[in-house]
Amino acid sequence: MNKIGLIIKREYWTRVRKKSFIIMTILGPLLFAGIVVVPIWLASSESSDEKVIAVIDESGLLTNSFQNDEDGNIRYEYIVRSIDDAKADFSESNRYGLLYIPAIDINDPQGVTFFAESNPSLQLLNNIRGTLRQNIRDVKMERSNISRAMLDSLETRVSINTINLGQAGKEQQGNAEVASAVGYVGAFLIYIFIFLYGAQVMRGVIEEKSSRIVEVIISSVRPFQLMVGKVIGVASVGLTQFLLWVGLTLLIVNVAGSFFPDLASQAATPVPMAQMSESNPQLEAMQSISSAFDSVNIPLLISCFIFYFLGGYLMYGALFAAVGSAADSDTDTQQFMLPVSAPLIISIVTLAAILNEPNGTLAFWMSMIPFTSPVVMMMRIPFGLPTWQLILSMVLLVGGFIFTTWIAAKIYRIGILTYGTKVNYKTIGKWLFQ
């Protein structure tokens, strides 16, 4: 059997059977599913602790204007007492809060006070403030003879549809928010994966070096074969983990959906909502989001993700292997890690700028340079870009990883046999030209 094949197999199997891999594989999807499911679950679940807020309205302006919260979390109770009495037996009343509205001057409302045992949430205060403001405005409008209907007719709602003109002249409805969310997720995943698995390659090299097995291995295979085998072996582990995560996340979301039918309808299908009402602006937004998702070419996105993940990882993986070979222990790697990881960090930092102008000059160059293209391209693809740019970037990335592998191999073959000497940039320079 081919020796690189043997090395890949060993790297793959020893890692896949590790406890940490199994734990990460199970925890990852739980985490992802949690991010999707928990907020919906929290939002949909009926909170049992109902908060009762007593309202003392001495102004008489706000009778019945505080509406109970739709979910039944907050209930307003109008009471007619003096504020001092209410405060005195507040602790026995089991109420959450006490809202005191004195007789106020409508042009300068002062002295509205909220009493509670603990600090109320900002959201609650905003609600109360909003209600007060609206009611006072209504009273003022009434006094100025402006009707509600008249005011409504003055307000105009404007929304802008964005349409991407495809090359075939096909119109696609685009949505910048969805595209940027998808782009961010893809870019960050690539960034994290490259670091995570790059570090694994580095630690693997250090382990072989410090346990001294490397000399036995390279009396059987060439250092280049060992390095490439390790890099590819770890890449397969990363790919396995990614695919397992995707699969398990879908599974968990679906299973959770079948247990809580509410969830499934809210999370996955906007259809029932469409039947509810036609004029709901929130609903329009939902519909445009789902159609925007249609506009994102999912198969292209996933295949590009896999390509850029592998390409970017192979490029950095070889460099991480070289860093590992030049060090005797994890702590020795610090000085070399900075130049290796700087381009990755820069590409993450510039994401916001690229988001502003996904087809601008910065975005173009960053997505062509192989060191930054894996992360930056994931940001650009959801917005759509000319095919020639995508192909050029891919070709450059392949060229890039062949180049870094060649450089890394030169450092690696000497580094793995160098013990005990402090390696600095000067020595590495010598190795490169030896």
Added chain:
Amino acid sequence: MYLLEAQHISKRYANHEALKDVSITIPKQSIFGLLGPNGAGKTTLIRIINQIIEADEGQIRIKDEVLQPKHIADIGYLPEERGLYKKMKVGEQLIYLAQLKGLSRSEAIRRIKDWFQRLEISGWSEKKIEDLSKGMQQKIQFIATVVHEPDLIILDEPFTGFDPVNANLIKDEILKLQEQGKTIIFSTHRMESVEELCTHIALINKSEKVLDGKKQDIKNQFRSNTYEVLHLGNINGLNPDYQLIQQEDIESDYLKTTVQIPETVSPNELLRELIPHVEVHAFQEKIPTINEIFIAAVQ
């Protein structure tokens, strides 16, 4: 018949010259002691033979061919700095290393089982390396070195880490391998095992080969016509050409005297000269030990 020939090997590193025009021939079925002080260049030479690094000049010939990647399967190497994958199981690890040397999986398993019996470690297959003692790890590493039945076995300090019982076990295996026709390069600082095992030696000092050849020939080269005599009574009035080098008291009035005589004089003449003076109880030529040769050659 030579198994391996190193011809005019030179290797330079950035700051120093590791090997300077070193030529060595290693006969088939020999146990070849590669000796030299620390940093003399032994490991460099061994690494060149293993194709871990390349020589700047000169070439290695093995079995009458120029050394090339296919010869990896003909060489087994036990480096001085031992190491195995700590988290891997013994069996798996040996199979992996054997496969890297070109064995098929099934063949590797069969031979590893054989070796487990020979070294009395059956049932270790499922243990992790990190759970084994140092001596046990050494045994595993020894198996990894010889499992693919290479014609040339290179052992760098093979006995470190072994207790006397296991060291003997390994020594017997080395001799058995030699009987089977294998050639062994043996690098060590333990001169007593060189004395015991080696048929040939080469000495490298400061990147250069100082001497090489059959162990017995080298010992003969270093003979100095010196004899040890065990006797009763004092030696007085000996021929002034004969030098008394050393004299020490041995129990119950015996004396041991070391005498060096001119090259032209035979040991019989020395005996004849001694007999009138003292009662001779033992008489033998003092042959230099490898240790003495080593020190003499290096200084």
